[in-house]
Amino acid sequence: MNPTYLAADFGGGSGRVIAGSLRTEGKGYCLELKEIHRFANRPVQMGDYFVWDFPSLYADMLEGFAKAARQGLDVVSVGIDTWGVDFGLIDSTGQLAGMPVCYRDTHTDGMPEIFAREESPQAHYAEAGIQVLPINTLYRLMAMKRADDPRLDIARRLLFTPDLLTYFLTGHEINEYTIASTSEMLDARTRSWNEPLLRRMGLRPEMMCPITMPGTVVGNITPRVAEATGLDSKVKVVAVGSHDTASAAFASPRNYTTDRAAFLSSGTWSLLGVELDEPVLTEEARRAGFSNEGGVGAKTLLLQNITGLWILQRLAAQWRERGEDPGWPALIDEAEAAADTAVIDVDDQRFSRPDAMEQTIAAYCRETSQPSPSTRGEYVRCVCRSLAERYRKAVEQVNTLLPRPLEALQIIGGGSNNRLLNAMTAEATGLKVFAGPAEATAIGNILLQAITARQINSKEQVTDIRQL
């Protein structure tokens, strides 16, 4: 039987377990993909905190593995990737100390400003190379420290979300490089923890694990997991590009003939950037709001983190609550037929909150003296237009850091299905736009597992991808 790799891919809005296997085709390979399990990811407001429903996410991952086992697939390994920045704390008994808090929780508000008073933003960027966003791990830990959160005292280990899932699958504690890079606490050049910074923050560096690079076998699943899922206990867990953006960028196809191409990973968030060999830690990059995130193969992803389809997701959720659920294709049809109304600043913090999005957009339009959208189509069109405008700005800013301007943009992730947004992006940026694949993240995850298993030597050997 053909070896099968399972990707457990957790986005901010949904998760899936996808099976992939390689079949020889001509001189290369065809990657055959099969969706095994898809589930919602619903953070919950519990009292004062907005938290991830971690046990449900873990259970859904196991359910996906069990379905794969029931289908008789010859699973050799699994790889996990998730959204960035968030983490769980493991206490001395090996238990999760409290629910992992979601990056949309507001307790980090104001932390970047306090940090900037205590540390030099210039010197800090020259080390971390990360766009300052209140969601970053650094500010969550700072907020916990300032609140005397007792979990920090009992924490033996800090494990980022994919590390945490890996821990409960294998018992091994790791901090994978690409996800750790989203914390704003790594030294971008040495790719290791910035221990002096951790100490200045009052954090114990021993809480962190040595960095594990993507493409490392972490260990086998535990007998307990094997029993619960029906998977063989020899199944390995591989550290992939465990930040979803890193796996997506790794799978970004090269449909263009130019080397001047950027990627736009379009999902709950929009990550627009380029893959480089070295970080860019200049003042110019800092002022333009760029992050140097870790990529697979020790690459640097120089990108901007932009509030993305989250805004559409919140609108759709609101309409669903009203009993209207037309689905994405119909919503895009309505938006194509609608008139342009307003352009919103998607960077405005209010659009990253889980509040009622129609009202939030309408209030913004009133404040900026613009006509507010009134129909579903107008709302969707307004958001697509606004995102395309923001991408134009991002492309202009990337161009200031590159020797020659960009020519092409590869849009990947679920948002690459949004043909209106693709067209508006092409119009706004003037770039040649290529769309797909929608499941780039799972593909990148699986490709690295196949390389780690030495079934292939490089992703270039895969010349075709087929959805079963």
Ligand code: ADP
């Ligand atoms: P994440 O991994 O962050 O949860 P995805 O990459 O799965 O996000 O992208 C999900 C988003 O893709 C949806 O919120 C929606 O906006 C968009 N999308 C998915 N399918 C379609 C479609 N057929 N038409 C337009 N947009 C779509």
Ligand code: LRH
């Ligand atoms: C996108 C993403 C993004 C950010 C955010 C928190 O899913 O990983 O790169 O880190 O989630």
